[in-house]
Amino acid sequence: VLKRVIHTTADFDFVRNLLFSPNAVRLGREALRRGVTVVTDTAMAAAGIGKPAAARWGVSVVCRMADPDVRDEALRRGVTRAVVSMERAVAETPDAIFAIGNAPTALLEVIRLIREEGARPALVIGMPVGFVSAAESKEELMGINEVPWIAIKGRKGGSTLVVAAIHALLAVAEAAHKRAA
Numbered sequence: 001v002l003k004r005v006i007h008t009t010a011d012f013d014f015v016r017n018l019l020f021s022p023n024a025v026r027l028g029r030e031a032l033r034r035g036v037t038v039v040t041d042t043a044m045a046a047a048g049i050g051k052p053a054a055a056r057w058g059v060s061v062v063c064r065m066a067d068p069d070v071r072d073e074a075l076r077r078g079v080t081r082a083v084v085s086m087e088r089a090v091a092e093t094p095d096a097i098f099a100i101g102n103a104p105t106a107l108l109e110v111i112r113l114i115r116e117e118g119a120r121p122a123l124v125i126g127m128p129v130g131f132v133s134a135a136e137s138k139e140e141l142m143g144i145n146e147v148p149w150i151a152i153k154g155r156k157g158g159s160t161l162v163v164a165a166i167h168a169l170l171a172v173a174e175a176a177h178k179r180a181a
Contacts, residue, residue, distance in 0.1 A: 001025060001121040001150060004164040006173075016163050017153045022027050024123060027096060028169045029124035030141055032057050037093040038166060041065060041082060041128075041158070045099060048163035053168040053170040063096075082106035097169075099125040101162035104133035114147055118131035124149045161169045 001029035007016050032038075035058030040046045047062040054061055064070050064085035074081045082103040089096060090113045098108045098121050107126045128134045128139040128147060138151045150165055 001165050001168040004027065005152075005161050008164040009161055011156070013066045013154070013156070017156065018108040019142060019151050019153055021142075021144075021149045024150050025169065026107040028123040028125075028150070029173045031095070031097055032059055033175045034122075035059055036097040037062060037124050039063070039086075039089040039096045039098050040162065041085070041100045041103045042159045045101050045162045048159065049166050050170070053167070053174070057170075057173060057178045059170075062089070062093075083109045086110050090117075090121070094103060094119060095122050096122045096178060097121065097125065097166070099127075099162040099166055101125075101127045101157055101159040102129065102178055104128045104130070104137035107137040107141060108133065111137070111144060114144060119147075121147050123147070125162055126151040127161045127165070129155065129157035131155060 014077040040063045086109040
């Protein structure tokens, strides 16, 4: 995962800033081999995840941010589309991998659902980029013990890094499969 993130960015700061909870890579790899859904917070991340590699394991990739009913509910409730889309994704695919590279509010909502409602995603990849709540949301994720996570400390991140992490996990799943065969 680290190698792919560095190759994606040409930024060696990730040697220090890319952090993993215990067994996160193994658990993420196993989840993908079971065919869990990958939920993203941007259409760009969903589009960037290689469909042939995901299809090999029966993995579907979804992003609900642009769904009209998500938009309508968010407006009605006075919350962000990120909040509504993560609520729906947890309800529909509770064991998914949540790959968040853009919206800190999406990550904060997943954390809230873990802490307050007992959600248990297979893995949370927290990499939102920016100045407003990005670093803080990832710090909150790194305080979670209930589910495995991969996170970038600080303000760096983005959808391309989430895609790089998923591709790395898919590659690890494939390599483990070939070794076992």
